[in-house]
Amino acid sequence: MQNGLYKYIWLIQSRAGFSFADDPVTETLSQAIRGTGEELDREPDTGVLFGSLRGSVVGLRYYTGVVNKGEMVSLVRQPQNPYDRNAVMVANVYGSQVGHIKRELAALLANIMDNNLARVEGVVPFGVKNQFTMSVVLSFWGKEENRDAVVRQITSRSFKLQTGPTGTHTHADTGTLIASSWVISCLTVCLKNAFDNLFENLMEDKIGEREAVEAVCTPLLPHQKQALSWMCVCENNVALPHFWEVKGGLFYNTLTHSSVRERPQRVRGGILADDMGLGKTLTTIALILSNFHHGKPLCEPVSCSFAGGSCLLPEHRRPSSQSHSHHLPLISTQQLAGEKTKTLLHICDQLDQHVRADVKLNVYLYYGSERNRDTHFLSSQHVVLTTYNVLSAEYSVSGGWVCGSASPLHTVSWLRVVLDEGHIIRNPNAQQSKAVLKLNTQRRWILTGTPIQNNLRDLWMLVAFLRLKPFDVREWWNRVIQRPVTQGDKTGLQNLQALVKCVTLRRTKTSRVCGRPLVSLPERSVRIEEVELTQKEREEYELARTEGRTTISRYVAEGTVLKNYADVLAILVRLRQFCCHPDLLGKTTTHTGVVAATPAELRERLIVKLRLVLGTGSDEECAVCLNSVRLPVITHCAHVYCRPCIAQVIRSEQEQARCPLCRGQIKASELVEFPLEEEEEGSNLLENWRSSSKVEALMSSLLRLRSEDDSIRSLVVSQFTRFLTILEIPLREEGFKFVRLDGTMSQKRRAQVIQEFQSDAPGSPLIMLLSLKAGGVGINLSAASRVFLMDPAWNPAVEDQCVDRCHRLGQKRDVVITKFIVKGSVEENMVKIQRQKQDLVEKAFGTKNPGERNTSRVDEIRALMEL
DNA sequence: ACCGCCGGGTGCC
DNA sequence: ACCGCCGGGTGCC
Incomplete structure (x- = not known):
């Protein structure tokens, strides 16, 4: 057995932990109409820009932080500063202090920052003029409702807030609102496409191939040798990524335009994002065995040579005599139960299968109540496998360090941490994400077959885990990547792509190596089977269709299609349901579009609509929180929201409260809830x-x-x-x-x-x-x-x-x-529109006149209804 | 800092 | 002169 410190942990995600929740793809008409523009508001930290003002940074000569022209700086409150409790420290992108905000201005900022009225961001417009002070442009971002307070603060202290030419956010009339949301929608769709492609074409042409060491008995396929080669380079290469340049004795980052004195820490690791089944596990096993310290193998038959004490990590340790580690065949004797262990065992199985039998690899399953928590023991293992649950449970129990002893996994200095199914740590607020970030390791890998489904925030977590400086700090990620990208900034997107590209290898099942597919898949073919309705069905369908057409053509004539989209949606859903089965509509017949005579009738109508929207398996989203509607209520103008969300809107706007979708007046007393009922619905459906x-x-x-x-x-x-x-x-x-x-x-x-x-x-x-x-x-x-x-x-x-x-x-x-x-139904029209859809969006994006786009949206509805 | 500010030295033209 | 002016000392918060 080799000596050496076996700082390897492989964290395994249970296979049962699929993500079902967040389907990213737009799918209801209402979503299509609203578009994904609301994505913009989804980030609480991306508020409205109130304006900016010029100030100065002083005391430069006391600090080492350097800032270039146009570079961003962060402002940090220092309430404990002995000279001034209003002190605001200025730091550069890499966290080095640059100076302080001048006293009077600091007093203003302290007030705004401490009361959370706005987020303040700094940019240095000219770089350093002299060695004592410099200019800084401060911009204020926050919630619209705080604008007045911030402006008052600023002017009352006789500073002048410059408000930029961005006079949005006052949608005087509905027309403007929809027009702009359509533009945003198109923009977002395009960004989303670009974003979806983020992980495509990431294969560097110039990566070579590398054979695994002999200890790996499964021959690697060409693309796996490429991956191994790439991973070894990522771990061993000391060269900086291409967005670093050496300029004037400093290290200059071309993405952030900032410089640091010390050589930046390079990411040692990355994201292996190959499609499922391309052999990420095998490649990782090959990496473990082939690339121990200094590019030497971990296990070579006999002639092993890492006795020297020059390891980067503090100590080496022989597997101790008290070691309870097992050689691979013994692993099945571990007393493990439950689904999670299946995946752990799956990995052991893979190790068993791919590692030569005469290579004795110490593998320990850190799982179960009897697990050995001794850190010396854990350090003596070649590979320690555990689950995210175990990791986060230990982390939160010990609170890191609070209750005397830290989590053993957080005490060991690992050589390498591999996150299997790494996308599960995408939520930065989850305990397990926090626990993972705190692991002490030299090299970090994320294996995932499903990189980044939803938004940039998911990606941030991966970047933070990899410690891809400086974007592991939220402020820089938000300012350099997230906000620019969500606001449609092309450079932001390019930067994002460059960033992802430098740490990611992704091949899909359709990628090619040397002109040949990695793997071949069977053919797929699509055929459309037209269904003829019976005469009776046709009659019923036509009845519903005529009714719907009457309503919609009235909206078209009035130009209120978009205002009444909930109605339009309801009509279309009914027709689509009808095409499947008449009983999908539910029991109640509706009188869509008929003006209700009494409050009870109105209520009844609204409930029917709500049921139509919700009860179809389609997933309606709340325009306020943008998640699936929970505790749904419907407004008198027939728009569906989560009760807490719309209640919040009404609370804050009081008498002036308006429906976020149509700007009609809304009142708390007029919200209609969905009555809890129809548990028996299923049996009802099936009885007759x-x-x-x-x-x-x-x-x-x-x-x-x-x-x-x-x-x-x-x-x-x-x-x-x-x-x-x-x-x-x-x-x-x-x-x-x-x-x-x-x-x-x-x-x-x-x-x-x-x-x-x-x-x-x-x-x-x-x-x-x-x-x-x-x-x-x-x-x-x-x-x-x-x-x-x-x-x-x-x-x-x-x-x-x-x-x-x-x-x-x-x-x-x-x-x-x-x-x-x-045949001859709304479904046929949907298929036609499906075909045009991609095309339409692309054209829409190229068009300058949003009004025109708006019309074509109405046209789409007209086409559906053959009006 | 080739600034501002402070406070001591100084004081007709 | 309880001023103005001069020029040296000095300098983040």
Whole structure:
């Protein structure tokens, strides 16, 4: 056995921990209309710009911090300063103090900062003129409601606030509001596309290949050798990333335009973001064995040579005699229970499989109540595997250092920390994220197959873990990357891309090495099956359609389509539901558009609308908090919000409260809640069950398929969970074994269902009923090779994502996708619009006149309704 | 700091 | 002169 300090920890995420919650893709019409523009407001730390003023920084000669022309500085309150409790310290991007804000100005800033009236950011306009003082431009950002207070503070102390030409935020009329939100929407869609592509094409052309050491017995594929080579370079290379230049004896960062005296610490590690199945685990094992200290292998047969005491870490230790570590074959004797350990064992299994049997690697599973918490023991292991739960539990129990002894995992100096399924630490507020950030290690890796789904904040956590200076500090991330990007700044996006690129390797299943695909996937084909309604269905449909058209054409004539979009949405949802099954509409018939005579009638109408919006399996988002609506209420103008959110709006605006969506007057007393009811809805649906044309179309396809080949498994996908319930009846009648996966199920149950469906045991289900959005990225449904999309989605990307759940690595058969579209219905029009959609957005982005865009949005609704 | 400010030296033209 | 002016000492908060 080799000596050496085995500072390696591999943190394992339980496989059950899929992320189902945050489907990033726009999918309801209302979302499409509103766009994703609200993304802008999602960041609480990105307030409104109140204005800026010129001030001076003094005392430069006492400090070493350097600042260049145009560079950002941060302002830090120093309430404990013995000379002035209003003191405001000025620091550069790298945290070195530059000086102080001049006294009188500091008094103003202290007041504003201490009362949280605004965030104050500094930029140095000219760089250093002399060695004693310099100019600084201070800008004030905050909530609109604090603007007056801030302005008053500033002027009362006879400073002059310069307000820039950005006179937004006064939407005098509805027209302006919608026009601008449309522009933002287009902008955001484009950014989102760019953002989605952030991790694409990250393969550096010039990375070479590197063979694993002999201890790895599985031969690496070419792309895995590339990854190994890249990872070794990331760990060993002392060169700085390309955005550092040496200028005038200082290290100059081209992204932040700042300089530091000391050589910046390079990131030792990165993000390996290859698609699932490309062998991230194997590559990592190869890295562990091939790149110990000084690029030498960890385990070489006999001639091992890291006896020298020149390790970067403080001590070396022989595996002690009291070691309880096991050689690989013994690992199964560990008394471990529960799902989480499956993943741990999976890793051990991989180690067992890929590491030569005569190489004795000390691997310890740090898990279970009997785990050995001795830090000397842990230091003596080559590899320690644990879960995020164990890590964060220990961290929060010991509170870092509070209760006497620190968490053992936080005490050991590791050589390397690898976060498996690293995207799970994307929430910086989560305990486990905090625990991970506090690990003491030289090298850091994030393995993830699903990098960054939602927003920049997710990405920040990864950057912070890697300690990619200076962006591990939120202020610089926000100012240099996050705010510029969310505000549509092209340079911001470029900087972001450069940043990500320098620490990430990502190949997808469609990437190519030397012109050849990394892996080959079976074909996929899409066919559209037109469904004819029966005469009776057609009559009912036409009735609903005529009613809807009347309403919408009135809105079109009045020019109020967008103002009444909730109504429009409700009409469209009803028609779409009708195309699937008449009973999806629910019991109550609606009188959309008819002016209610009495308050009771109005209330009834609103409840119906609310039910339409919420009860369809589509996920409505609250325009205030931008999450899925919780505790839904509907306003008299028929817009749906979370009760706490809209209550907040009403509280703060009082008598002037207006609906955030249509600017109509709203009152707390007029909010209508969704009555808790319809627990029995399911049984109601099933008692008087009847079929529909679409149900028949599906059933005949499934029956035909089963008679041709009863080993083929299918996904049956709908946006309406009620439709899935309806489909259960005929499936049972025909003796199909099926499972169901929808958004209402617990994580545990989902994992069970997926496992059951993926199992090849005899008698396992042939069909999975899947709600379109019930699945975060990464769910593997490769057992299925047929997909039946029962109803079209607004966003084709959602459908693609769904299909990718089975058309992925591990898929052995060609995948056939069937889309059922009711002939001569709103669905046909949706498909047309789907096709135009991407095109439309691109054109819209290029267009300067937002008014024009607005019209085309109305046109889209008109096209849907054939008006 | 090639500034501002402070306080001591000084004081007709 | 309880001023103005001069020029040296001095300098973040």
